[in-house]
Amino acid sequence: MYEGLLRGDSANFVLLDAVQRMWMQLKRYDQVIELLRSRLARTPSDPNLHAMLGSVFYRAGREKDAAAEWDSAIATGPANPGTYRLVAAVLAENRLLDRAAEVYRRGRRGTGDGDLFTLELAQLLASTMNYSGATTEYLRWLSKNPSQLSFVQSRLAQMTGRDDARTAATEVIRGALGDREDLSLLQLLAWLAMEGKKFEEAFDVYRKIDALSGAHGNELYQFAVRAAGEKAYGVAARAYQEAIGAPLPASRMPYARYGYAAAVGELQADADTFASPVRGTPATEAVPLYGGAVRLFQKIIEDYPHTEFSAKSWYQIGLIQSEKFGDREGAVISLRHVIEEAGALPSLRNDATLIMGKVLITRGDTAKAAGYFRVVVAAPDALPDAHDEAVFRLGEIDYFGGRFDSAMQKLGGIAVNLKADYANDALRLGAFLQENVGTAPEALKQFSAAEFLARQGKNTEAVPVLLSVIQSYPQAPLVDDALMAVGVLQASAGLFREAAASYERLLAEFKESSIELDRAEFNLAEVYQYGTHEPARAQATYERLLADHPKSILAGRARQRIRQLRGESL
């Protein structure tokens, strides 16, 4: 139909275009060439016809003729940017992206305008994975349009998900920056470094940005917050420090001071090589290790008394005192401050109240501890987890005091809610009580007393009580638990040989009756691995656990430990 129409109106370009498109679809290239040539004879300087003809030649496999036609198209208007755009578009349509880019470059030379086709070229170069070239073009655009930093960043973001593209873009920006102090380029550079999680590099750049923009440490502070969020505590701490020294405006200062102290605390925890699965860090080692962070928190308390910053700092100090230093008196004082000062921070106040209760248990003062736990139970703003923990701790206090029925009642309340974090602990202790309260109430009383001693850190007093339970009540269901508890206490006191002997005894004497055999084997292997440092023995013991108790809940961890001991990547 189109052919018929064209024959009747041969000057009509719309019909000519329709016919050539149809023939192209049918791959009748010779006919299209003939058609376009005849039209070119009439209008020899039509760049569109030359470009189309070039395309037909290319698809027909006549690449030289195609190149000549595209050159002819450009020759019709070498000073006209539109000509280059037309030819480049045809080349891109034929997936000749490199050549399309070359046409744009030629256009710049031809028109004498080196800034033409910037975005077109950038897009083409990015599509051909020439990330350096694309970045160069985007920087050219930015230099002409300085307010379009966000636009350029969003365009770069389309390719910088790839490592190679990010590296290329970074190098180009560094090259463009040279010794200049260009804020936009520095911001792009910092953004790229953060994208690549190269925090040290980013820190260097943010230093410059901060100085150049007169941010008085604000840029450094923002960087520090982000680095700490990525757990890059070392660089975060240094950035906080420099922001503080800038100095930051007074309104930002307490945030930065607290962030710095917290980052230092995390760094010190990372450096704590004394702790192991069988034993915590001895206080003699912990005091110098965590002392730096404590001093920083103390200074915040001095400088910002009775504020959220002092409350949070007291909380951090209280935690370190109770968990690392074993300083219960100090912890009680610190936590009292938190409870007083954390009025606007209910979750901090409830957490501190719970920790206070736990610290008081370790001091043997269960009556006062119970008072704190009751406060949390009654607090309308306590989160469900905090509420459950408080009830659990009250149950524990009943257990330590030999009030088993009351304990079971409290634990039962939590155990029914299987989504509660404390449901497992409550179920475990509840089942233990149920098993022993009817069959061996006296043994249970002594056992719970020993556990209470152990909770107070009185291991040397707890162990003889447990051993006496084993001797006096050999038929009690809890004797294996007692032996297990002895092993745990010995290991945590660094008495690894004795701990190993206790676990071995449990395994030998209760192999028919205990349900703790898998845990005893696991604990024994841990003592060999981390206590006596006998890797071969540890591995053999983990393997024995797998052979004896393949369905144990500890099997997965034992397998992981074996692979760790064999030096395999996990």
Add this chain to the structure above:
Amino acid sequence: MKQARRLAITLLLLFQGSHVLSQEKVLIPMDLSQTDHLKAYGIAYMALSRGLEIDWLLNYRGGSFMLDAHDFVTTECLVRGVAFIRESAAGAASVYAEVQREDNNMDVVRLEKAPRVAVYVPPGFQPWDDAVTLALDYAEIKYDKLWDDEVLEGKLADYDWLHLHHEDFTGQYGKFYASFAGAAWYQAQVAQLEQEARKRGFRKVAELKKAVARAIARYIGAGGFMFGMCSATDTFDIALAAENTDICDAIYDGDPPDPDFQQRLDFSKTLAFTGFTVEKNPLRYEYSDIDEPPSDMLGVQNPETDYFTLFEFSAKFDPVPTMLTQNHVNVIKGFMGQTTGFRKNLIKTSVTILAEKQGTDGVKYLHGNYGRGTFTYYGGHDPEDYQHAVGNPPTDLSLHKNSPGYRLILNNILFPAARKKQQKT
């Protein structure tokens, strides 16, 4: 004579390296009592790699493995969480007797040598791309990665087994154009493939991919084993059929397809499919009518009712399909992919159908011979992720240790290790 025999026995014991009680065996059950079916294949592969021979007890307790009770085998089973049973000589003999009884549909296949495994994946491929590499990594089976250069340079000859996954051999870049033409990863993929094609002297990516498909077909013809999943299955056959015609639209290769490409398809060149119609719409996420159900009908699938059924074969007379269908269940939950299954009436009659979706035209799993080698096609993308989308995180197989769908993949890995046996039918 006696001295020579003693020396031979001593050398044999030295060579074995670890002690084994004479004739004591380890049975790795593959029925519902197995704790980690997928890693069990890794144990078998590890044992083969260390020179042990394994008996694959077809249809016995889900296709169990029996091997000599070396300490390293039992230790590795413990460490990897694979259930096993120590069998005395008498116990093992009784198992063998049961398996070989004439009235039982069971048999023993001896596995002799760890196959050298290659996976065809692009450089920098993403974990979501391939269920097989997930399975191999989880089972701790070693493999090498190959791409177009290696295939065209004849490196396939170094391998016994080749896996193809979510690749597109038609040169249409996975037909992602409609959804992802503007995405950086798509553009980079196109640019990279175009560069590779030009570097090797091909004007179009489609020509490069067709050459790769032909090289793989030659590898199979010369005795190789090929296992394809998802879109690597239908696009492989389409690429072979389209050897002498252009099926790609201008948005993929810069020029229109041949107007008569459908008539110019040569089905004599394909492995599994015949008489199919290639999809003409370049924006439709579908290559041909082979895929069943078609990609644009996947939305109406109900995962709750989507299951496929494994066929049962005679272990003694058809050991190959029996090996490939070993499983602890015979009804398996379905899963989608760019190619989810295969339309039954387009499958060549020479091909063995291993699993189908009952009550439909859909075949999920098939196997056939090509020259001196064999191929297996398995529809769908990830047996434990019903509808896996681009960019989704990879499946954590430690949560699917007993996956029947993944077992079918791993059956294929061990299949080339089997001792060649005269086919009875």
